[in-house]
Amino acid sequence: MDIIIASFLEDSIVPKFNYWIYVILMMIGLYAMITKNNLIKKLIGMAIFQTAIILLYVSVGVKADANIPIISHHGEKDHVEHAQNENLDSASEASSHHGSKKEHHVIDKNKFANPLPHVLMLTAIVVGVSTLGLALAISQKVHGSFGTLEEDEILDQLRPGGYD
Amino acid sequence: MIWQFDIIILIFLVVTAVIALRVKDLLGASMVFGIYSFLICLLWAEMGAVDVAFTEAAVGAGVSTVIMIATVFSTTRRSKD
Amino acid sequence: MKFFGLLSVIIVGFLLLSATKDFPNWGDEDSPANSGPVSSFYIEKTEEKTKVPNMVTAVLADYRGYDTMFETVVIFIAGIGIIAVLRTYGSNESIPKNQVGDEGAGLLARMTCSLILPFIQLFALYVVAHGHHSPGGGFQGGVMLGASYILLALAYGLARAKSCFSEKRTLVFAALGIFIYVGWGVLCLVMGSEFLNYSALDSILPGGVEMARSHSMLAVEIGVALTVTAIMFSMFSNLSTKGRLDKGL
Numbered sequence: 214m215d216i217i218i219a220s221f222l223e224d225s226i227v228p229k230f231n232y233w234i235y236v237i238l239m240m241i242g243l244y245a246m247i248t249k250n251n252l253i254k255k256l257i258g259m260a261i262f263q264t265a266i267i268l269l270y271v272s273v274g275v276k277a278d279a280n281i282p283i284i285s286h287h288g289e290k291d292h293v294e295h296a297q298n299e300n301l302d303s304a305s306e307a308s309s310h311h312g313s314k315k316e317h318h319v320i321d322k323n324k325f326a327n328p329l330p331h332v333l334m335l336t337a338i339v340v341g342v343s344t345l346g347l348a349l350a351i352s353q354k355v356h357g358s359f360g361t362l363e364e365d366e367i368l369d370q371l372r373p374g375g376y377d
Numbered sequence: 378m379i380w381q382f383d384i385i386i387l388i389f390l391v392v393t394a395v396i397a398l399r400v401k402d403l404l405g406a407s408m409v410f411g412i413y414s415f416l417i418c419l420l421w422a423e424m425g426a427v428d429v430a431f432t433e434a435a436v437g438a439g440v441s442t443v444i445m446i447a448t449v450f451s452t453t454r455r456s457k458d
Numbered sequence: 459m460k461f462f463g464l465l466s467v468i469i470v471g472f473l474l475l476s477a478t479k480d481f482p483n484w485g486d487e488d489s490p491a492n493s494g495p496v497s498s499f500y501i502e503k504t505e506e507k508t509k510v511p512n513m514v515t516a517v518l519a520d521y522r523g524y525d526t527m528f529e530t531v532v533i534f535i536a537g538i539g540i541i542a543v544l545r546t547y548g549s550n551e552s553i554p555k556n557q558v559g560d561e562g563a564g565l566l567a568r569m570t571c572s573l574i575l576p577f578i579q580l581f582a583l584y585v586v587a588h589g590h591h592s593p594g595g596g597f598q599g600g601v602m603l604g605a606s607y608i609l610l611a612l613a614y615g616l617a618r619a620k621s622c623f624s625e626k627r628t629l630v631f632a633a634l635g636i637f638i639y640v641g642w643g644v645l646c647l648v649m650g651s652e653f654l655n656y657s658a659l660d661s662i663l664p665g666g667v668e669m670a671r672s673h674s675m676l677a678v679e680i681g682v683a684l685t686v687t688a689i690m691f692s693m694f695s696n697l698s699t700k701g702r703l704d705k706g707l
Contacts, residue, residue, distance in 0.1 A: 226485035227380050233475060234387040238394055241473040245398045247463035251456040253403050253449065257410050260441070261394050263418055271426050276492060277485030282501070283592070284511040322501045323487050326425040328513040329497045332522060335514065336529040338432050339597045339686065342441045343536035346693040349448040350540045353700060356452040363457055376440045427516040427593040431585075435601040440690055443608055447698035 231272055239265035252352045252362045256345065263341050267334045274327030282328040284320070379423070386420050403456050405451045411442035509668040510590045512676065518595065519675040523654040526678070527639050530685050536633055537689035544701030563613045571613035578606040586683045590672060596679035600686025607691045615696060616703065625695075625703060628688045635685030642677050 239262060245258025354361060359367050393416060397409040414437030421430035482489035491497070500517050510516040518526050532578035563571075586599030611619035643654040651658030663670040695703055 229478055229481070230380075230384060231387065231484055232478040232481055234391060236471055236474045236478065237391055239474070240467050241391070241394050241398065243470065244463055244467045245564065247466065248460050249398065250458045251403070253408065253445070253452075254398060254456060254458065256445075257397055257406060259415070260410070261397075264413075264437075267429075268420070271421060271424055271429060272484070272508045273489070273491045274426070274497075275424050275485050276487045276563055279425060279485075279487075281427045281593075282513045283427070284505050284513070286511070320502050320505070322498050325501050325513070327492050327497045328517055330491070330501055331426045331429050331514050332424075333525075335429050335432050335597060336526060338429070339397070339601070340532050340536075342436045342444075343533045343689060343693070345441055346444050346697065347406055347536045347539050347543070347699055349444055350543045353448055353452055353697065354543055357700070362452060393583075428595065428598070431593045431598050432601070435598050435605065439605050440601060440608070440694070443605075444694055444697050447694060449697065451700050 232269070233270045235265050235272070238268070250364050252355065252364065253349075255364075256348050258350070259348075260341070260345060263337075267337060270330045270334050272309075274330035276323055278323075278328055279326045280324055282325045282331065284325070382423060386416055386423070390420070393425070400431050401456050401458070403454050404446065406456075407442060407445040407449055410445065412457050414438040416442070469576065476699055507668060508671045508675070510672050512590055512592065514593075514674075515589045515595050515679070519678045520656060520671055523643070523678065526682065527636075527643070527654070528535045530636055530639060530682050533689050534636055537632060537692050539637050540693055540696050541701075546701045568613050571609055575606055575610060578609070579603060580609060582606060586679055589679055590675065594651075596682030597686055599679075600683035601690055603683065603687040604690030604694075607693045611695065611698075616699065619691075620695070620703070623688075623691055625692070628671075628692045632688035632692070635681045635683070635688070638681030638684065639678055642674060642681070 242258045242260075242262030242265060246255055246262065247278060249255050355367065356362050359370055361367060390413065393409055393413040397406050397413055400406045400409060414433060418430045418433040418438060421433060422425075482491075486492065500513055500521065504513045504516045506512055509518050510520075573698055580706060582599045582602035584599075585594035585602060586596060589595035589599070607619050607623050610622065642656075646655050646658050649658040649661070656671040657667045659674055660667045660670040663673050665673070
């Protein structure tokens with residue numbers, strides 16, 4: 214029975230569970246941006262929305278048994294042995310590539326996570342914090358001229374018949 | 378990756394996101410948002426995106442929490458929702 | 459408003475949830491993003507062509523140099539925008555009561571900060587310089603260096619931090635970072651190659667074409683770090699004082 218539950222988890226919950234949570238986080242952020250009354254709360258919702266998108270992007274580059282995308286020279290012996298085994302399997306190729314075998318060992322691309330989404334999202338995070346700072350500056354300016362951060366009170370003051 | 382660890386962090390992420398949006402005190406909301414950033418940083422380190430995790434630890438949990446608290450101190454702590 | 463917000467969130471959420479079943483499985487090695495030629499090229503050829511073990515740094519600073527350059531420009535523009543929105547010169551209004559004076563934090567916090575600040579800054583410089591071999595790079599090191607000045611401002615007051623890193627110096631550093639980045643690209647043009655094609659610099663940098671690319675990445679990361687440091691500190695100092703730059707948090 215335990216095995217059945219475990220296999221059910223592994224087969225149907227685990228492969229998609231992350232995506233469900235990302236969608237839930239994104240919807241929490243969207244709901245906060247639409248309905249929250251306070252400007253700071255709206256900005257927190259915007260940041261949550263943004264992190265959900267970044268999570269989706271980074272998780273696209275995940276491989277099941279991959280390492281971090283930094284080539285380590287400590288495990289060089291393993292790589293060389295791996296390359297030699299491959300070359301033993303195909304002896305004709307080994308003889309043709311004999312000269313260049315020592316210079317660079319074979320890099321298995323399934324051993325490393327995909328670096329491209331990491332690069333794109335790394336810059337997106339730093340740009341995200343600078344735009345968050347700009348938004349906070351504008352909300353400080355709003356507080357300076359209206360005395361409040363609540364959206365409905367600002368709208369009351371902006372209305373033609375409002376108390377101002 | 379370890380999927381049990383993954384699921385625990387993801388559930389905590391949703392919980393902290395909801396708390397950060399429901400707390401009426403804006404200072405508390407900013408602090409909970411810092412916790413959210415740290416959990417996301419853990420998640421990225423666990424996915425193998427070490428550079429992204431490092432950036433998030435420095436930017437999301439450090440600087441963005443600080444500038445949010447600076448704004449809360451120079452405006453108001455009170456929030457109606 | 460709440461009802462319509464909830465309704466639209468539920469509809470969009472349902473659509474997105476039903477779209478997740480078309481996604482590749484978690485950790486799928488053969489998904490289109492992972493098996494495409496671009497990322498395979500980055501993983502297999504980066505170390506051979508640039509001698510940089512950290513692929514993220516290599517792709518960030520070399521293969522996608524344009525992207526990083528304009529992201530840095532976006533950060534610069536956001537910092538200038540904060541100054542344009544908030545900064546006020548001249549007459550000081552009365553300072554609100556919830557802001558403490560300029561004496562900073564208590565004795566214990568000050569002593570701790572003075573002990574750990576040099577190490578934070580040293581580690582930030584290490585992160586910038588060692589980003590080729592370990593996680594790190596210009597963005598992370600720059601943010602950490604900016605955070606060290608923010609810590610100085612929190613512990614000793616903003617006046618002390620401004621005596622190290624004045625507003626004018628902040629703006630000069632922010633512009634200098636972008637100038638280093640773009641100037642390095644123009645240097646490649648002068649050497650007779652494309653903009654930001656670092657392999658043209660092997661005649662003036664030691665160690666052959668691969669090491670020229672590696673060293674150029676370091677120069678570019680230093681430019682990014684300068685801009686990010688300056689903008690992070692300027693952002694904090696403007697936001698915590700409402701643009702008056704007199705009394706900090």
